[in-house]
Amino acid sequence: MADSMEEYIKENTDKYIEELVSWLKIPSISTLPEHAGDVRSAAIWAENKLLALGFPVVEVIEGDGHPLVFAEWTDKQDQPTLLIYGHYDVQPVDPLSEWRSSPFEPRIENGSIYARGATDDKGQLMVVFAALEAWTKYRGALPINIKILLEGEEEAGGASVEKYLYSHGRRLQADAALICDTHMNSLEQPSIISGLRGILYTEIAVHGAKTDLHSGSYGGVAPNPVHALCLLIARLKGEDGRIHIDKIYDAPVAVAEEEKDFWKENRQSLEARLLVEMGVDQLVGENELSPHERLGVRPTLEVHGIRGGFTGEGAKTVIPAEALAKVSLRLPAGMDPNQVFTVFAKAVGENLPTGYEVDVRNLHGGAGFSISPENRYVKNAADAIEKTYGRRPVFMREGGSIPIAALFDGILGIPVVLMGFGLPDDGAHGPNEKFSLAQLYNGICTVAEYLDRLRK
Ligand code: BES
Ligand code: MN
Ligand code: MN
Numbered sequence: 001m002a003d004s005m006e007e008y009i010k011e012n013t014d015k016y017i018e019e020l021v022s023w024l025k026i027p028s029i030s031t032l033p034e035h036a037g038d039v040r041s042a043a044i045w046a047e048n049k050l051l052a053l054g055f056p057v058v059e060v061i062e063g064d065g066h067p068l069v070f071a072e073w074t075d076k077q078d079q080p081t082l083l084i085y086g087h088y089d090v091q092p093v094d095p096l097s098e099w100r101s102s103p104f105e106p107r108i109e110n111g112s113i114y115a116r117g118a119t120d121d122k123g124q125l126m127v128v129f130a131a132l133e134a135w136t137k138y139r140g141a142l143p144i145n146i147k148i149l150l151e152g153e154e155e156a157g158g159a160s161v162e163k164y165l166y167s168h169g170r171r172l173q174a175d176a177a178l179i180c181d182t183h184m185n186s187l188e189q190p191s192i193i194s195g196l197r198g199i200l201y202t203e204i205a206v207h208g209a210k211t212d213l214h215s216g217s218y219g220g221v222a223p224n225p226v227h228a229l230c231l232l233i234a235r236l237k238g239e240d241g242r243i244h245i246d247k248i249y250d251a252p253v254a255v256a257e258e259e260k261d262f263w264k265e266n267r268q269s270l271e272a273r274l275l276v277e278m279g280v281d282q283l284v285g286e287n288e289l290s291p292h293e294r295l296g297v298r299p300t301l302e303v304h305g306i307r308g309g310f311t312g313e314g315a316k317t318v319i320p321a322e323a324l325a326k327v328s329l330r331l332p333a334g335m336d337p338n339q340v341f342t343v344f345a346k347a348v349g350e351n352l353p354t355g356y357e358v359d360v361r362n363l364h365g366g367a368g369f370s371i372s373p374e375n376r377y378v379k380n381a382a383d384a385i386e387k388t389y390g391r392r393p394v395f396m397r398e399g400g401s402i403p404i405a406a407l408f409d410g411i412l413g414i415p416v417v418l419m420g421f422g423l424p425d426d427g428a429h430g431p432n433e434k435f436s437l438a439q440l441y442n443g444i445c446t447v448a449e450y451l452d453r454l455r456k
Contacts, residue, residue, distance in 0.1 A: 005135075005138055009444050016444070017108070019126065020122065024113070024117055026104070030152055030155050039152045042152065047060050057070075061164065063160045064159075066152030069148070070150075074146070078456060080144050081146070081173070081175050082454060083174035084128055086179070087154035089154055100432055101114060115434075118434050125150070131447035177408045177416045178417050181418075181420055183423055190394075194256065195296060196400065198367040199331065199401040200337040201326070201328040202363060208319075208321055212318050228352065241294075242286070245301075246347065249299065253370075255297065270290075295399040296399060300329065302327070304326040337367060381417045419446070
């Protein structure tokens with residue numbers, strides 16, 4: 001028998017990796033309808049895992065979209081309850097040709113496991129499952145009450161989990177929530193997330209003539225929606241990175257002094273790292289501001305793709321009748337994406353060249369989130385991290401979005417601890433996504449320690 005929990009975790013790490021591999025093999029891509037069956041299989045995998053851990057209540061909850069998985073083990077009257085959230089769905093894998101091995105045949109190389117979902121979020125959920133297993137098997141019982149809520153639509157901006165939160169708030173009630181779905185500054189410098197940006201995801205369709213036209217017979221007089229869309233986008237955000245939408249910079253953002261200190265001290269090193277990660281020789285946008293601020297709390301507007309006209313092999317002289325762009329905004333905590341949609345749609349209308357019709361659709365949104373580093377559940381997390389890493393974590397903002405965080409905060413009224421174990425070069429959403437096995441082990445030890453520190 002191992003003589004400490006860390007020992008036990010070390011001895012069982014190969015087993016945890018094996019289990020993770022079997023989960024990663026399921027291509028649970030939530031945004032592609034043809035993978036709906038796989039998404040369900042990944043939910044059932046989680047259900048079985050939670051049953052095997054001994055949870056007395058485990059449910060796969062069916063709704064309009066992909067299922068939710070809920071579990072609870074709440075038999076300790078005098079102990080706090082922690083609600084743990086994660087997602088078992090993954091992003092699409094294209095471009096497949098960029099992968100060095102198949103995204104759903106996990107491969108271990110140089111101390112990392114490579115597969116779609118390795119870091120986002122199956123690997124990080126495996127951290128949680130293994131920490132719970134270490135408690136039940138090594139210590140005989142969980143130290144506190146645990147509720148688990150997993151969803152399969154996070155990567156697709158689905159509404160199921162939000163709906164469930166509104167209808168089952170009581171069932172989900174807890175003292176705090178834990179989300180392991182972010183990354184740390186580095187292996188040497190652990191960090192905790194003190195804020196996430198929100199997101200508003202839109203689609204803009206510009207219409208011109210009633211049909212595609214010969215560009216010789218009509219070029220010079222016809223509306224060209226592709227060109228109009230380009231003008232529109234250029235007017236919404238300039239080369240200096242400034243967004244021209246009413247009140248977009250008005251939300252007050254509270255940043256703790258210790259965060260600002262870290263921004264200053266770490267600026268050069270973050271800039272250098274970003275250049276390497278992106279393979280470019282300069283940053284674009286609001287270069288007068290530190291990248292910590294630009295990534296963590298500044299609004300941004302990005303075009304994800306443009307469709308319209310002829311883009312096939314060879315040449316075709318046509319003036320397209322319509323053009324479409326996918327555009328999203330990242331928003332600092334405190335801005336309501338639906339309210340931003342109203343001003344965004346207005347800005348689109350005002351900046352559209354004359355002679356065109358436009359439809360703007362709100363595809364999905366989620367509010368940003370922030371939490372004080374002084375919160376006691378956050379401090380406990382910092383202590384647990386310090387015990388594992390031998391170093392106090394710094395507080396960082398994450399530019400990505402986890403819509404549930406603001407909902408837990410707003411609907412359940414509980415603090416949300418964002419303690420993630422990814423690394424900046426994990427390549428979430430990209431090709432060759434990975435999760436560090438050192439972080440798998442560190443993460444399990446840290447979450448196990450965290451549960452202990454929450455115990456009264
Ligand atoms: N785990 C990520 C959030 C994240 C991104 C954490 C980057 C750390 C670094 C999450 O799965 C995600 O991808 N969120 C989406 C949200 C969306 C689809 C509503 C995002 O940020 O684009
Ligand atoms: Mn995620
Ligand atoms: Mn993601």
